[in-house]
Amino acid sequence: MDQIQAMRVFVRVVETGSFTRAADSLGLPKGTVTKQIQALEARLRAKLLNRTTRRVTVTPDGAAYFERTARLLNDFDDIEASMTNAQANPSGRLRIDVGTQIAQHVILPALNTFLDRYPDMQVDLGVSDRTVDLLSDNVDCVIRGGVLADQSLVARRIGSLAFVTVASPAYIKRYGMPQHPNDIEKRHQLVGFFSGTARRPYPHEFHKGDEVIDLTSPYRVSVNDGNAHLAAVLGGFGISQCVRLVADPYLQNGELVEVLPEWRCPPIPMHVVYPPNRHLSAKVRAFVDWAAELFAKDPQLQRN
Template identity: 50%
Template sequence: MDQLLAIRVFARVVEAGAFTRAADSLDMPLATVSKLVRSLEQHLGVKLLQRTTRRVTITSEGAAYYERSSRVLKEIEDIDSSFASAHQRPRGRLRIDIGSATASCVLIPALPDFIALYPDIRVDLGVSDRRVDLIGENVDCVVRGGSAEELSLIARPLGRASWVTCATPEYLKQHGRPTHPDQLKSAHRIVSYVSPRTGRVMPMRFQKGSERIEIGGVQGMGINESNAHVAAALAGLGVIQTFSFAAKDAIARGELVAVLSAWQPDPYPFFLVYPPDRHMSHRLRVFIEWATHRFAHKFDRAT
């Protein structure tokens, strides 16, 4: 048995909460993962994990072993990284998760610059509007909007995105151009953005001076993916409120028209989020430095 490999596999099963997810994240056959954990248990003479057809539960001995062995793994990785980063270019797989519109409009157009700087880094991009489990899904970092409420995570500010309320010229010709947010409640169809995490309709928010107005789900439709949300507006299905960077090209082409521009809600903050107790690989460090600089400029141009 390769004990160090077995310990690493055991730690990944604990973090992922399932043998299948651990095998996928390690790019290893499920049978190999199971065999290594069983070999480690036989070597130690204790049961580390309780297996059922539905889930994996760590035993008290397994929890104690994971706590001590994970510190050793991190120290080994730190030693390896200190030598590798001093003598080698950053390399290996970097797993990033990001929202759909932010990926399409902000990150992906800028990625050729990052790849040119660091050609030995393989970027695996997970694109969706759902919230991911960084530890369980073995993701290095996520680009996330909103408040940095998870105290167990490190959140580096990337910038703030302004909002735009818009619809197609044809839609506005048929329904009229609103001059006050209250007109959206009765005379217009609203295409709402629905949170894929909670299923709740995200309200439209408007602010002009000290006056604040919030409009929840009204007549129209709801969509839980940001690129499809903009596509619905382009199809003439109604009025949307989205990030300026997601709609600015369509507005520049005349496919969408901004309305209620005097009613601007507060800009939306974006963060680069990663776990504090995860070994900071050389490839993750250079991506954080690059993204912190590049995204701030991208958001500045979009606002």
């Protein structure tokens, strides 16, 4: 048995809570993962995991072993990195998760500059607007907007996203131009946006001086994807607040019109978020620094 490999397998099973997810994240057959755990338990003469058809839980012995093993593996990786040129030439597979519109309009157009700078890096770019669990989903870092909900994670602020309230000309022709946010509740429709399995709606915020109005209804269509949200607004389903970076080309060509320009939606902070390892790996540090440079170059991503 490769003891270090078996320890890595055990840690991934605990982190993901599943033999199947651990196998997928490690690129191993599920049978291999099962055999590694069985061999490790036999070597230690201790039961580390309780397994049922529905879930995997950690025994008291397993919890104690996990705590020390995870720390030992981090130290082992640090030692290897310090004995190579990894800091100067980061290499390996980097797993990133980014929101749909940031991926399409910011990251992908510039990603070649990152790959040219670090030719030994391989990037797995997950694109979604769902909340990602960095440990169970085996993701190295994410780029997300808003307030950091999980205070156990580390976040580096790299910019902010400005918003603009818009609608399609066809919608305005049919329903008229609102003069106040309260008009939307009385005579208009919103295009909603929701997030998470609880389908929590994001409010539309309207700020003017000291006056603040939050609206989550009325809407006829609500989506959970940034590109679908833009398509719904372009399709005339209602008024909504879109990322200005994304909406500007459509405002310039007349496919969208600005609504209530004197009422502003506050920008949201953008962060690169990663797990709180004692030593940030060279590949994650390289991407975090590159993303910060990328956002700093674009005034649209630095608006306050």
